[in-house]
Amino acid sequence: MTTYVVIGAKRIQQWIARTPRLALTKGASHALTTRTSCNYLRDKLPNGLRLSGEVPDIAGVVVLESDDGVADDTVRAAITMVAKDLPGLEWSAWVYEAASYVEAYQYTGGGQRCARVYHVVPATRRLPMLAECEGCHEESAERAVNLPDGKGSYGADCVVRREAFKEWKDTPKPREDGVAEPEMFEHLTKLEEPGDDDHPVRAMGRRDADNHLALILADGNRMGDFFKEVAQLKDPQAHKALSKALDDATREAARRAREAVIATMVNPRYCPDVLHYVGGDDVMASVAGRFAWTWAVTLAEAFEIEFQSRVEAFETEFQSRVNDVCADRGSKFEEVKKAAKSASLGVGMVFTHVKAPFAGARELAEEMEKIAKKKGKGEKSYIAWADTTVDHKALERNVIDTELAFEELRGGHVLRGLGPSARSALKQELDAGRDAVAWATRTGRPETAKYLEGHCEDQVYADLDRARWWPVVEEIKEGQE
Numbered sequence: 001m002t003t004y005v006v007i008g009a010k011r012i013q014q015w016i017a018r019t020p021r022l023a024l025t026k027g028a029s030h031a032l033t034t035r036t037s038c039n040y041l042r043d044k045l046p047n048g049l050r051l052s053g054e055v056p057d058i059a060g061v062v063v064l065e066s067d068d069g070v071a072d073d074t075v076r077a078a079i080t081m082v083a084k085d086l087p088g089l090e091w092s093a094w095v096y097e098a099a100s101y102v103e104a105y106q107y108t109g110g111g112q113r114c115a116r117v118y119h120v121v122p123a124t125r126r127l128p129m130l131a132e133c134e135g136c137h138e139e140s141a142e143r144a145v146n147l148p149d150g151k152g153s154y155g156a157d158c159v160v161r162r163e164a165f166k167e168w169k170d171t172p173k174p175r176e177d178g179v180a181e182p183e184m185f186e187h188l189t190k191l192e193e194p195g196d197d198d199h200p201v202r203a204m205g206r207r208d209a210d211n212h213l214a215l216i217l218a219d220g221n222r223m224g225d226f227f228k229e230v231a232q233l234k235d236p237q238a239h240k241a242l243s244k245a246l247d248d249a250t251r252e253a254a255r256r257a258r259e260a261v262i263a264t265m266v267n268p269r270y271c272p273d274v275l276h277y278v279g280g281d282d283v284m285a286s287v288a289g290r291f292a293w294t295w296a297v298t299l300a301e302a303f304e305i306e307f308q309s310r311v312e313a314f315e316t317e318f319q320s321r322v323n324d325v326c327a328d329r330g331s332k333f334e335e336v337k338k339a340a341k342s343a344s345l346g347v348g349m350v351f352t353h354v355k356a357p358f359a360g361a362r363e364l365a366e367e368m369e370k371i372a373k374k375k376g377k378g379e380k381s382y383i384a385w386a387d388t389t390v391d392h393k394a395l396e397r398n399v400i401d402t403e404l405a406f407e408e409l410r411g412g413h414v415l416r417g418l419g420p421s422a423r424s425a426l427k428q429e430l431d432a433g434r435d436a437v438a439w440a441t442r443t444g445r446p447e448t449a450k451y452l453e454g455h456c457e458d459q460v461y462a463d464l465d466r467a468r469w470w471p472v473v474e475e476i477k478e479g480q481e
């Protein structure tokens, strides 16, 4: 038997989002990824513990193991060792003895039903009466730093973020096309350099779209069911490979979302997105408002394809390895494949002005993600959206099936026949409780009349709202149908 010590950062996305400076959120992402990696931790472990070979590197999670029992002091020393270099985060740990990590995870429900749990609050939590950190306003300032706009004081957490941002800046990330990674949120508002005859993608219902971003959160549906099937294989290496397959699929989906947008840009200068966090099936990203729909829809579609194909690719390797040992494991893999086929994403998306507080957008995006997951019932990918430039509401009706969204990205928005003033006239009719079908017929819009007859009022409101940020290339003429 092996004793597993599983250390994990809590509320990662809140932590990343708590500063308005992109350099500090990027620094946070980079610090989290590098400082919880096996390479970074290898020589720093307390005596008696080693890194587990049964899990891939996942940002924010550290799995250690020992052949003997592990004393409380050793567990605490391990948490302290991990937390020391990421002082703004809250940490928890659980300890369990089992034949494999998969078993430990299954028996304890990921540590939730574990008797030995530990908790560490952030080392940098703000103390009263001390100066405030200017990077995040959530910790006490400790150190004076030089900022682009003068001198400031940072706390220990923001000092770590700042150093990690410098590390990230020094990491080469060349693209053949010369498109640069954004380093400030403002870069996401100056993505292209179109000439006079170029027609960049614009938002269907916003003329000032460039000053806006969308914060996108995504989370896999039914991944617990998938890993329950994986546990039935009783093969630690399969668990590791399939956990990595999930992480890789999510990263590749985000990369494809970026490339799908860049393909529609005119003389792109900056990449259209900032990936704040990817871990397993979780994603948090900021995307330029005009391109957010293309990004989100591509992410969800690509995630399903990438994940399934990686699971299938692993099957061949798995079969050849286990068939000699135990023939019936092969049939168990069918169940794993079935679970992978029904994997999907819940996506929450919030449009904001570039200057709007990041933390508030994150909270709303989390609510929208929940709406998307609820609507999908774990069976299909849905995208739910909110728009803080109009209201700050999480409306249950603002949700769309990814397949339908994909069709409309190619074929045009369902209300493409209506120009901006016709759309606002339609909304006025609905708000006033008048007969919208009669309005459409009276104003010579038979197609719109047909659409209105076939859709409930909530759906029409949602389609009107969705039109605001829907991407279009060509000019829309009033009243064309």
Ligand SMILES: [Zn+2]
Binding pocket: 133, 134, 135, 136, 137, 138, 139, 154, 155, 156, 157, 158, 159
């Ligand atoms: Zn700070």
